Amino acid sequence: MTTVKMNLGERSYDITVGRGLLSSADKYFNLKRRVFIVTDSGVPKEYAQAIAGCAEESLTVTVPEGEGSKSIETYGELLKKMIDFGLTRTDCAVAVGGGVVGDLTGFLAASYMRGIDFYNVPTTMLSQVDSSIGGKTAVNCGGVKNIVGAFHQPKGVLVDLDTLKTLPERQISSGLAEALKMSLTSDAELFSVFENEVLTDEVIEKTVISALKIKKSVVECDERESGIRKILNFGHTLGHAIEAEEEMRGFYHGECVALGMLPVIAPALKSRLVAVLRKLALPTEYKGDLESALKFVTHDKKCDGTKISVVLVDEIGSYRIEKIGTNEFAELVRERM
Numbered sequence: 001m002t003t004v005k006m007n008l009g010e011r012s013y014d015i016t017v018g019r020g021l022l023s024s025a026d027k028y029f030n031l032k033r034r035v036f037i038v039t040d041s042g043v044p045k046e047y048a049q050a051i052a053g054c055a056e057e058s059l060t061v062t063v064p065e066g067e068g069s070k071s072i073e074t075y076g077e078l079l080k081k082m083i084d085f086g087l088t089r090t091d092c093a094v095a096v097g098g099g100v101v102g103d104l105t106g107f108l109a110a111s112y113m114r115g116i117d118f119y120n121v122p123t124t125m126l127s128q129v130d131s132s133i134g135g136k137t138a139v140n141c142g143g144v145k146n147i148v149g150a151f152h153q154p155k156g157v158l159v160d161l162d163t164l165k166t167l168p169e170r171q172i173s174s175g176l177a178e179a180l181k182m183s184l185t186s187d188a189e190l191f192s193v194f195e196n197e198v199l200t201d202e203v204i205e206k207t208v209i210s211a212l213k214i215k216k217s218v219v220e221c222d223e224r225e226s227g228i229r230k231i232l233n234f235g236h237t238l239g240h241a242i243e244a245e246e247e248m249r250g251f252y253h254g255e256c257v258a259l260g261m262l263p264v265i266a267p268a269l270k271s272r273l274v275a276v277l278r279k280l281a282l283p284t285e286y287k288g289d290l291e292s293a294l295k296f297v298t299h300d301k302k303c304d305g306t307k308i309s310v311v312l313v314d315e316i317g318s319y320r321i322e323k324i325g326t327n328e329f330a331e332l333v334r335e336r337m
């Protein structure tokens with residue numbers, strides 16, 4: 001078992017990584033109170049049941065699996081359930097699932113009675129390496145991703161690697177794309193693990209811990225994303241655009257990020273990235289309509305004016321952030337994809 005500490009003054013918390021942890025969740029979380037548990041229909045039921053088994057009094061709510069549950073409607077329905085359950089200011093909410101459940105439950109906890117305690121039990125690779133820490137919570141609205149949300153740090157995070165046993169391979173690969181992203185900007189050694197090692201359970205464990213340590217350091221320096229935290233968006237400008245373009249065609253987030261990294265890495269490094277993407281069974285070529293996807297960059301509702309911050313990697317393990325015009329970015333993508 002490994003504990004990674006997120007140091008954020010009074011908002012500090014432990015991220016505990018190990019196996020078989022769920023049934024002793026009360027060792028890590030204060031569950032001697034009312035516990036509102038949120039999971040989704042695709043997450044094996046036993047995981048939320050294990051957390052409920054550790055709680056003094058709990059209510060488990062299961063939302064439909066998929067991004068559609070990160071909605072204002074679901075958020076409203078769950079708020080009503082929290083009120084009916086009699087959840088007070090001193091009670092807590094626990095997310096058991098991937099980034100969808102984590103982002104939704106985190107936002108419920110951030111806003112219910114102006115903020116209650118939140119614990120995260122991530123069960124997908126993406127949520128274990130990335131989304132479960134750092135305090136970003138949100139739901140989607142009006143077709144815009146994560147447009148309504150809050151910064152609300154969890155009080156504790158339990159990363160039980162055993163939950164990955166039930167996760168489909170494709171979800172594992174998609175989640176690893178986020179760890180790969182972090183290695184490219186911040187950790188050449190982790191990149192060499194992707195490049196040279198066979199991804200056994202032990203190597204995966206090492207990778208999850210390395211990714212959590214990278215993200216933790218970044219968040220500790222810049223909790224609210226006014227500077228360095230932007231590096232976690234490496235590969236996401238084009239990635240989000242492809243995700244928006246492909247929405248109804250079943251691309252996973254990490255797969256879009258994989259493609260999104262291709263034009264923002266130095267051309268000389270591209271073949272090494274492509275080799276790792278192949279090894280992870282991630283896409284290396286975008287076969288959809290690139291021009292149509294690029295429109296989501298040039299018409300981004302969340303973008304301040306026509307300039308965007310783009311993270312570029314010239315050398316593995318380092319980065320630079322450049323403010324460039326959206327048209328200039330589109331040009332870069334056309335040249336390098």
Ligand SMILES: NC(=O)c1ccc[n+]([C@@H]2O[C@H](COP(=O)([O-])OP(=O)(O)OC[C@H]3O[C@@H](n4cnc5c(N)ncnc54)[C@H](O)[C@@H]3O)[C@@H](O)[C@H]2O)c1
Nearest residue numbers: 042043065098099100101123124126127131136163166167
């Ligand atoms: N808050 C952040 O910092 C942050 C960072 C990155 C991504 N995100 C968000 O995360 C979301 C994506 O998260 P995700 O990739 O985890 O997707 P997800 O939560 O939709 O989970 C993927 C699928 O796996 C299923 N599942 C979950 N755990 C399982 C398990 N152990 N075994 C079998 N099936 C399981 C789910 O039911 C779902 O169908 C997006 O909404 C994205 O915006 C947030």
Ligand SMILES: [Zn+2]
Nearest residue numbers: 178236253257
């Ligand atoms: Zn991402």
